[in-house]
Amino acid sequence: MDSLLSNLKITVPEKLYVKDPESSDLGKRIVQHSILLIDEIGFDGFTFKKLGTKIGSNESSVYRYFESKHNLLLYLSSWYWAWIEYQLVFETHSLNPNEKLEKAIEIVTRTIKEDSKFSHVNEVILNKIMIKENSKSFLTNQVDQENKDGYFIIYKRIVHRLRDMIKAINPKYIYPSSLASTILEGSLHQHFLKAHFTTITDCNDKLTPTDFIKNLVLNTLKA
């Protein structure tokens, strides 16, 4: 698995960057350290200037790779979901419908615990960022234009894959897309609550968001 992924280049929509950050050392350091810095100080406090200082480079150089910090977040988000999608496709490949959906839920809802080390991207921390910052990538006034421009295509493709798995199990269920999108957002939200609002979630280290979502989805489709 790891070796398979190590040979794959994660592909994100080209419009998300000015210059492909994978194409140079500086670009990779920008991505690598933006993940660490956003985790440290939050996306709202994050600036290209601070990032420049951190990587011993200049603010203006960062702008040669990303048009804005918002686009950098969109890039990180797309990268994350593309990485999840690869796992989704490979790890569920030969399973029957029930096993497949269950495995898929595990993949998209689990806490990432190991940095796969095949790249400059620390997936453990990127996962943390997604829990806290992902919704900021689409809760904007530009969402419709950016959606038209294909900025969210990978995320939507994952929802569609989940939707199809749901349909395969219960073709009569009339909310397959809504259930699929709830799996993704609901999971991120439960992870957030587990970290910051423990009184309004049952999730903890023993009873995970994965357990909750699995129970929710499988019972819903059974009924």
Added chain:
Amino acid sequence: MDSLLSNLKITVPEKLYVKDPESSDLGKRIVQHSILLIDEIGFDGFTFKKLGTKIGSNESSVYRYFESKHNLLLYLSSWYWAWIEYQLVFETHSLNPNEKLEKAIEIVTRTIKEDSKFSHVNEVILNKIMIKENSKSFLTNQVDQENKDGYFIIYKRIVHRLRDMIKAINPKYIYPSSLASTILEGSLHQHFLKAHFTTITDCNDKLTPTDFIKNLVLNTLKA
């Protein structure tokens, strides 16, 4: 109902404002027009200066009511959930457990279609704002401190009310809090998708987020 609410003052945590906006004409205009302006240009584009211009007042005067635009959002969010909570309590008052949860889901997930006109707050537009901006009130680096300070108490109380209703129906279900929090966030999210990402939701004007969530919750508790 309407007349009942018209006599009630919505109470939000005092720390959220510097001076109670309900205590003066200017305060009310600040709240009233901040709702309209945030809806118009989004919370990110919203500034006290623009608001001042809009209400024929000054930026510095707005600061006498709210410490920051973030606190204003927290205020609006608390106001909204307090308003929802009143409806929740009154409208489900005398119902049996099953009817009660069903009615509660309707109340917290429905699209607000009528401005009740009992105040300076336009609930239809405030509901729209909550769909797009509510998560920004807690997805910050200050969330733990603000949570400690009681800024999210009303929201959490609603989740607890829903949790108790869930428990009353199925005491064996082990995720009552997570399900309750999913009702609230999941509903807002489906409303957002319905408006901006129609390909990853089944919700539309005929099949509403309420229908989806009801189906999800009731099937889950039945199983």
Added chain:
DNA sequence: TCTATTATAATAGTATTACTTTTATATTTG
């Protein structure tokens, strides 16, 4: 090897933001 191209860094500058402070002028209250 020289030259041209490209990448990066440094510097400065801009409009705006999210405030704070000070002062002036209304308005309300005792």
Added chain:
DNA sequence: CAAATATAAAAGTAATACTATTATAATAGA
């Protein structure tokens, strides 16, 4: 009517989110 309070106006500040210009370094092609 004076004192207190509320509001408005103006100016200032540090930081943000960029853009533009120029200088320097690295690399690649003839």
